[in-house]
Structures are given as structure tokens and as C-alpha cells.
Amino acid sequence: MxxxxxxxxxxxxxxxxxxxxxxxxxxxxxxxxxxxxxxxxxxxxxxxxxxxxxxxxxxxxxxxxxxxxxxxxxxxxxxxxxxxxxxxxxxxxxxxxxxxxxxxxxxxxxxxxxxxxxxxxxxxxxxxxxxxxxxxxxxxxxxxxxxxxxxxxxxxxxxxxxxxxxxxxxxxxxxxxxxxxxxxxxxxxxxxxxxxxxxxxxxxxxxxxxxxxxxxxxxxxxxxxxxxxxxxxxxxxxxxxxxxxxxxxxxxxxxxxxxxxxxxxxxxCARDQTVLLQANIDNQSGELLGYSMTRLLDKGALDVFYTPIYMKKNRPATMLSVLIKPEDEQKITKIILAETTTLGVRAFRCPRYVMRRDFKSVETKFGAIKIKHSFLNDIEKYTPEYEECASLATKHQVPLREVYDAANYCILNQQWSNISK
Structure with a gap:
């Protein structure tokens, strides 16, 4: 608590x-x-x-x-x-x-x-x-x-x-x-x-x-x-x-x-307010949808995902869902309308519950790795940061799995090098 x-x-x-x-x-x-x-x-x-x-x-x-x-x-x-x-x-x-x-x-x-x-x-x-x-x-x-x-x-x-x-x-x-x-x-x-x-x-x-x-x-x-x-x-x-x-x-x-x-x-749980924007799209290529996702994330969207759906006339289609901060609603809506073929966007107010989090660090044989620490009462989760693990795997020419294993070993044994909030 x-x-x-x-x-x-x-x-x-x-x-x-x-x-x-x-x-x-x-x-x-x-x-x-x-x-x-x-x-x-x-x-x-x-x-x-x-x-x-x-x-x-x-x-x-x-x-x-x-x-x-x-x-x-x-x-x-x-x-x-x-x-x-x-x-x-x-x-x-x-x-x-x-x-x-x-x-x-x-x-x-x-x-x-x-x-x-x-x-x-x-x-x-x-x-x-x-x-x-x-x-x-x-x-x-x-x-x-x-x-x-x-x-x-x-x-x-x-x-x-x-x-x-x-x-x-x-x-x-x-x-x-x-x-x-x-x-x-x-x-x-x-x-x-x-x-x-x-x-x-x-x-x-x-x-x-x-x-x-x-x-x-x-x-x-x-x-x-x-x-x-x-x-x-x-x-x-x-x-x-x-x-x-x-x-x-x-x-x-x-x-x-x-x-x-x-x-x-x-x-x-921490609680904040978000807005979920949705649009159904049945006439746009995968390349353009992929580009749209990149733009939306670059402009501040909290999450972007696609869901396969069927629309009228039995058409296979895609539902675009974008989770955003309330203050970004107008900006993100304009991007959706500009980058996709949809003619309208639905908006839903969505309270969001999230686990609290901070960051810790572990020192492995490959180098320092930041660990995301999420917690709620007696529930704790530790996740090595992907970008840092991938960078170290490339640097040392080893499989990404080995870097993750090294980080998880330190997590299991509580071998923290420092804590940064």
C-alpha cells in the first residue's frame, strides 16, 4: 500500500x-x-x-x-x-x-x-x-x-x-x-x-x-x-x-x-487519466499503417496497436487503437486523420491503473544494465531494459539471450549496483 x-x-x-x-x-x-x-x-x-x-x-x-x-x-x-x-x-x-x-x-x-x-x-x-x-x-x-x-x-x-x-x-x-x-x-x-x-x-x-x-x-x-x-x-x-x-x-x-x-x-495502484482513440481502416496497405504507428509513437502516443476485424460487406480490416494523454488528444487525432484513410476517430476516456515503478542497475560481465522495478504491495517485477541489453549483445557479439540471462542472474541474487529513480 x-x-x-x-x-x-x-x-x-x-x-x-x-x-x-x-x-x-x-x-x-x-x-x-x-x-x-x-x-x-x-x-x-x-x-x-x-x-x-x-x-x-x-x-x-x-x-x-x-x-x-x-x-x-x-x-x-x-x-x-x-x-x-x-x-x-x-x-x-x-x-x-x-x-x-x-x-x-x-x-x-x-x-x-x-x-x-x-x-x-x-x-x-x-x-x-x-x-x-x-x-x-x-x-x-x-x-x-x-x-x-x-x-x-x-x-x-x-x-x-x-x-x-x-x-x-x-x-x-x-x-x-x-x-x-x-x-x-x-x-x-x-x-x-x-x-x-x-x-x-x-x-x-x-x-x-x-x-x-x-x-x-x-x-x-x-x-x-x-x-x-x-x-x-x-x-x-x-x-x-x-x-x-x-x-x-x-x-x-x-x-x-x-x-x-x-x-x-x-x-x-497509481491511477491516471488517458484517452483511447480508435479508427476502423479497410483500405490502407500494411506499409502505410506501419509508418502511421511510428509517427504516432514519435509524437507522444503511450501505446499503438492494431486489431484484425471484419467490417461491412465482409471486408477484412484493421482497427487502429492509440492510447494517449488527454492533453494530446487534438494533436494525435490530426495525425491519425492525416496519415490514414479513416474519415473519423472515436475517443474514449479511460482511467488507467499502473504499478508504481523505479529503476535499479546491475553490473554484469557485459556491462551495466538498467532494470525496471515495478511494485504493488507484495507484488514485484523486474525487467531488464531491452535497448541496453541489445546494445551490449551487439558490442560483445553474443546472443541477446546471454545478456538477459546475466541480468536476470543479478536480479535473482539481488546484486544491485545502484538505484536511480
Whole structure:
């Protein structure tokens, strides 16, 4: 049984960047360690504060990022619906994707934090570019490019890393309704960027509108949860260890907070989502089908296989099956339509269960050979890597079987030279 440190976000009152950060603090992230890591961004002119706050009688953590530079806004918003739920005081200069990426890439943060923070900014950039009919390079972030949102996004991944979270799940996303006023004027809820992120998702993201006349899901919050959530739905089977609340800034008429449930996922098999594409082909040669398989595998297909079938008019034919990642569906479908004679492609959502795996190495008389180690509870499998065995067989001019025998002897006697994950 694998026990993965897992965090479940219960988005019963929406989600935003600072609410995520508050939740992580409430779950045990040390504020001083967070500040220390954020200093690696080399971004100045802001101050971050942490406080406890009661919301509907429930204690949670509030995180606020305030600008301290001269470009801080001095005007007030009289319309109570104006704030696009930024949740912070005010924003400074706007930045584009290149600016935000440069700030993150030039920092001394861990590669994991930098990689995932950039993914969030790219998600928002794609949505904003689509909404405004611009290229990604032309998009300037108003909210997302401000210092407070940069701190929210980067701080989220710092917090996840400090907590040792290995997997994130989320509930359905609850939003309000009506209209809000932001930098682009009066906008419907969900705001266009959030709506586009929902529409562009390769997997279904459950979305529910509540009778709350304002925005509950911000672009920052939407981009973060879309990027980090392994799946959306009810709480997975897990040993719950800690509960935390990140509080919102406004009175919405109900409990305005994000709940985080931290624990260990009880997972016997790893599970991921795949898509199975299929097409029936009765008028294409074996040479062309062989080429199609090569192209599909080169472009990222997880598996490609052919099945003999009979079609209408008693024609012997071939069914092409391609297993892919959800995000590759459009790309791979186009290749199938271009490289084969089929006029249509079927798509099926396929949850996939896989044994966990790592790699070990053995030292044989022919040389080092990498061994794939697959495991589930008391089930273990060891498989010598074919390419390395074949290369050594060619090098030493011996039958491939002898190289396999040498590798399997080391496996049987547990003679590992090292372990590499």
C-alpha cells in the first residue's frame, strides 16, 4: 500500500491565490520559512502579513500582500463589487508572461517551484490571449502580473514543497453569479479568463454557480487549481491528518474560506487519466499503417496497436487503437486523420491503473544494465531494459539471450549496483 502525502482543496466558496496561501499556512507552513523562500524572487516593494481570522465562527489564516512602493494606488473604489476579488490591497505595474517568467527563472528557488509557477502563468496567458484576441506575447497581466499575485502563485508552490505534498485533489469549483467590475470594465461571472480556462480544459472540471452576487473564483485561483489538481471530485480515500482554512477578504453572506484537508492517500495502484482513440481502416496497405504507428509513437502516443476485424460487406480490416494523454488528444487525432484513410476517430476516456515503478542497475560481465522495478504491495517485477541489453549483445557479439540471462542472474541474487529513480 502506497501512502502519498495528499492535499484536498474543498472549494465550497470558490478559490483565489491568497486563500490558497492562507490554507497552506493554516495547515502548518512556517510563515518565516515562506518569507525566506520568497526573498529568493528578488522582488521588492511589498510586505506580506499573516493573521488569524474568524469566519462564521471558524478560525482560519489570512494572508495579505501589500505594496510599499510609490506606485501604490491612492484612490478608493466606491463600488463594493469592484476588486475582482484580488483580495489584496492594490496592484502595481502590469507585466507580460516574459516578465513574470524572467523573475521566476532568475531566482534561486527550487526547480520544481519555478517549473510549476511558470505553468500557472502560461495557463493564464493562454486564456487572456484567447479572450482578448491577442498573441500570448502581447498579453499584459493586470491582476496576475502584479506583485501580490506573483507572491501568491510562487508562494503556493513553496508551501506545497514545504509540506511535502505529493498529490493534490480538488472538489467541484463553486462560483458566484452576476457581474463584477475590473480593469477591463464590468464583466459577467465567471469572468472571461476563468470561463476560458474551464472551456479549454482537456478533462472535465465540475463548476457550480451559487446564489452569491459576486465572483468567488479568480483567474489566479483557477489557474493554480487547474495546474496542480490531479483530479476533481469528492474527497479521495485517505487518512486525514490536518484541516486548514484560508480566509477571504469580503463578507459574501456565507462562510468565505477555502478548506484544505491534508493526509495520506491510501492508494494501492497509481491511477491516471488517458484517452483511447480508435479508427476502423479497410483500405490502407500494411506499409502505410506501419509508418502511421511510428509517427504516432514519435509524437507522444503511450501505446499503438492494431486489431484484425471484419467490417461491412465482409471486408477484412484493421482497427487502429492509440492510447494517449488527454492533453494530446487534438494533436494525435490530426495525425491519425492525416496519415490514414479513416474519415473519423472515436475517443474514449479511460482511467488507467499502473504499478508504481523505479529503476535499479546491475553490473554484469557485459556491462551495466538498467532494470525496471515495478511494485504493488507484495507484488514485484523486474525487467531488464531491452535497448541496453541489445546494445551490449551487439558490442560483445553474443546472443541477446546471454545478456538477459546475466541480468536476470543479478536480479535473482539481488546484486544491485545502484538505484536511480
Amino acid at each position: 502506497q501512502h502519498l502525502k495528499t492535499l484536498y482543496f474543498d472549494c465550497f466558496s470558490g478559490i483565489s491565490g491568497d486563500m490558497i496561501l492562507g490554507t497552506l499556512i493554516d495547515l502548518g507552513v512556517d510563515p518565516q520559512r515562506l518569507i525566506h523562500e520568497l526573498e529568493k524572487l528578488n522582488v521588492k516593494d511589498y510586505r506580506i502579513t499573516f493573521s488569524k481570522k474568524l469566519v462564521n465562527g471558524i478560525s482560519g489564516s489570512d494572508v495579505a500582500v501589500e505594496l510599499t512602493s510609490d506606485h501604490l494606488h491612492t484612490h478608493e473604489h466606491k463600488d463594493k463589487s469592484f476588486d475582482h476579488q484580488h483580495h489584496h490591497s492594490h496592484h502595481g505595474e502590469s507585466r507580460n508572461l516574459e516578465d513574470c517568467t524572467r523573475i521566476i527563472a532568475s531566482s534561486n528557488l527550487s526547480e520544481w517551484v519555478k517549473k510549476h509557477a511558470v505553468l500557472v502563468f502560461e495557463e493564464v496567458a493562454r486564456a487572456e490571449a484567447h479572450v482578448h484576441g491577442k498573441s500570448i506575447s502581447e498579453v499584459h497581466f493586470h491582476e496576475i502580473g502584479a506583485i501580490d499575485s506573483i507572491v501568491d502563485i510562487v508562494g503556493t508552490f513553496i508551501g506545497l514543497e514545504l509540506l511535502g505534498v505529493e498529490k493534490v485533489y480538488s472538489s467541484a469549483l463553486h462560483d458566484g453569479n452576476g457581474f463584477i467590475t475590473c480593469a477591463h470594465g464590468t464583466m459577467p461571472v465567471p469572468v472571461p479568463a476563468v470561463a476560458q480556462m474551464l472551456a479549454s480544459s482537456e478533462r472535465p472540471i465540475p463548476y457550480i454557480q451559487e446564489d452569491v452576487p459576486t465572483e468567488l473564483i479568480t483567474p489566479t485561483g483557477m489557474a493554480i487549481i487547474k495546474t496542480i489538481a490531479h483530479d476533481f471530485g469528492t474527497l479521495p480515500r485517505m487518512n486525514v491528518q490536518r484541516i486548514g482554512y484560508g480566509t477571504g477578504k469580503r463578507d459574501t453572506g456565507r462562510m468565505n474560506a477555502l478548506r484544505g484537508i491534508l493526509g495520506e492517500l491510501q492508494e494501492e
